[in-house]
Amino acid sequence: MFLSDFEYFAPKEAGEAFALIGRLGSNARVLAGGTDLLLMMKEKMIEPQYLIDINAVPEFQGISDLPGKGAVIGAATKISEVEYSPLVKEKYFALHQAAGELGSVQVRTMATMGGNSCHASPAAETPTPLVALGAKVVLASATGERQLPLEEFILGNRKTGLGEGELLTKFILPEPAPRSASRYGYIGLRGAMEIDAVNMAVNLVLETDGRTVKDLRLVMGSVSPRPLISVEVPSILVGKQFDDALVEEAAAAACGEAKPISDIRASAEYRREVVAVLARRLLHEAFNAAQEV
Amino acid sequence: MKQLIKLDINNQVYEVPVSPKDLLVDIIRKKVGLTGTKKGCGQGDCGACTVLIDGAPVLSCITLAIACQGKKISTIEGLADEQGNLHPVQQAFVDYGAVQCGFCTPGMILSAKALLDRIPRPGELEIKRAISGNICRCTGYKKIVEAIGAAAAKISTGGVE
Numbered sequence: 001m002f003l004s005d006f007e008y009f010a011p012k013e014a015g016e017a018f019a020l021i022g023r024l025g026s027n028a029r030v031l032a033g034g035t036d037l038l039l040m041m042k043e044k045m046i047e048p049q050y051l052i053d054i055n056a057v058p059e060f061q062g063i064s065d066l067p068g069k070g071a072v073i074g075a076a077t078k079i080s081e082v083e084y085s086p087l088v089k090e091k092y093f094a095l096h097q098a099a100g101e102l103g104s105v106q107v108r109t110m111a112t113m114g115g116n117s118c119h120a121s122p123a124a125e126t127p128t129p130l131v132a133l134g135a136k137v138v139l140a141s142a143t144g145e146r147q148l149p150l151e152e153f154i155l156g157n158r159k160t161g162l163g164e165g166e167l168l169t170k171f172i173l174p175e176p177a178p179r180s181a182s183r184y185g186y187i188g189l190r191g192a193m194e195i196d197a198v199n200m201a202v203n204l205v206l207e208t209d210g211r212t213v214k215d216l217r218l219v220m221g222s223v224s225p226r227p228l229i230s231v232e233v234p235s236i237l238v239g240k241q242f243d244d245a246l247v248e249e250a251a252a253a254a255c256g257e258a259k260p261i262s263d264i265r266a267s268a269e270y271r272r273e274v275v276a277v278l279a280r281r282l283l284h285e286a287f288n289a290a291q292e293v
Numbered sequence: 294m295k296q297l298i299k300l301d302i303n304n305q306v307y308e309v310p311v312s313p314k315d316l317l318v319d320i321i322r323k324k325v326g327l328t329g330t331k332k333g334c335g336q337g338d339c340g341a342c343t344v345l346i347d348g349a350p351v352l353s354c355i356t357l358a359i360a361c362q363g364k365k366i367s368t369i370e371g372l373a374d375e376q377g378n379l380h381p382v383q384q385a386f387v388d389y390g391a392v393q394c395g396f397c398t399p400g401m402i403l404s405a406k407a408l409l410d411r412i413p414r415p416g417e418l419e420i421k422r423a424i425s426g427n428i429c430r431c432t433g434y435k436k437i438v439e440a441i442g443a444a445a446a447k448i449s450t451g452g453v454e
Contacts, residue, residue: 001335001336002314003316004314005312005314006313007313008313008357008359010360031357031360034356034357034360035352035355039336039337042335042336051313053360055360103426104340104425105404105407105408105422105425105426106337106343106350106351107352107426109346109349109350109351110352110355110356191425192422192425192426193338193425
């Protein structure tokens with residue numbers, strides 16, 4: 001379990017980081033939290049010649065509130081900072097929940113928001129709520145930057161839309177709509193240090209009557225190579241008064257949309273059942289929470 | 294290629310030659326000679342290698358030593374005070390019989406200390422969550438949880454740091 005040799009860079013400014021990434025190209029890997037990267041290097045799955053540690057770049061750190069306009073989370077922000085952030089808890093509850101369920105305390109202290117999306121594991125915790133909340137990623141390089149919805153950035157198992165010379169620098173979250181609430185849930189083998197068999201996030205907006213669903217996003221994780229946005233659940237619930245019969249119909253629809261595989265953590269059949277259970281549970285939780293906003 | 298770096302461990306600065314690939318756990322154990330930090334799974338799962346960096350628990354088996362320059366590292370050796378009095382969490386582990394084979398103990402105690410620094414009076418669930426990244430193969434969790442609870446009570450009534 002030893003690492004092969006590599007050269008180490010720790011840029012202090014964003015421009016320096018972009019220049020290094022541009023110059024060293026695919027021989028380099030970006031070191032953020034290292035909780036996935038160093039394991040892959042120990043296993044010799046990858047043997048990069050260069051590591052570019054981005055943790056000393058202030059622009060990539062921290063959570064900033066944009067009152068009335070959302071929030072920005074730097075890519076090198078630790079998962080624990082998101083978990084403990086009062087702002088995230090208040091505005092983006094599903095993300096707060098997911099951050100608190102990732103790995104162990106130690107892993108959350110080390111791992112970063114950017115890393116969790118760039119590693120693009122189908123079972124990752126934070127991309128599911130981020131997609132439900134409408135997060136965009138900022139991809140920057142020496143020549144400029146562009147924005148993409150997160151669901152267009154994560155393309156499959158360990159595949160992203162990161163271009164040559166680009167770095168994911170931050171997440172932009174929109175301001176939550178009035179009378180909205182988000183909730184996250186998962187099922188795994190244990191309560192701690194597990195990898196989700198299925199996870200899910202719901203972001204639900206109510207009309208002024210407090211009963212009619214105005215907008216809704218339900219996103220499933222670990223049942224497809226990438227976060228799966230339900231098309232059918234919103235078509236069943238949006239514009240209707242929220243009730244148990246519709247929720248049942250929505251849960252069945254989500255179950256039909258999931259494309260799980262059988263693996264070491266769960267069978268496809270079990271995962272499909274769990275999708276219905278989580279959908280029912282989270283739709284109710286989000287509805288109840290949205291009524292109290 | 295080795296280079297000299299400075300590591301602040303338990304408020305003492307050590308100058309050590311490291312390669313970029315050297316892991317913090319190996320440097321602490323082999324170069325600095327503080328063997329209280331244990332190397333268990335080497336994959337970030339077991340928590341035996343837990344140390345505190347700037348007060349928060351991290352896994353030294355998946356941390357590059359070279360990335361720790363300018364940070365404050367605390368290991369189990371740094372918890373007792375100058376007179377050698379044990380930290381209340383250490384003392385509680387002794388008093389409550391929370392040490393069996395002892396391999397997980399340094400990591401457990403550091404995770405517990407980080408918890409109590411953040412939440413002085415945690416509930417049982419908070420204690421269990423805080424040590425969920427530290428595996429005890431003797432399975433002596435019950436006494437560990439009791440010891441942490443007792444240490445919390447003692448710290449908040451006794452006014453120790």
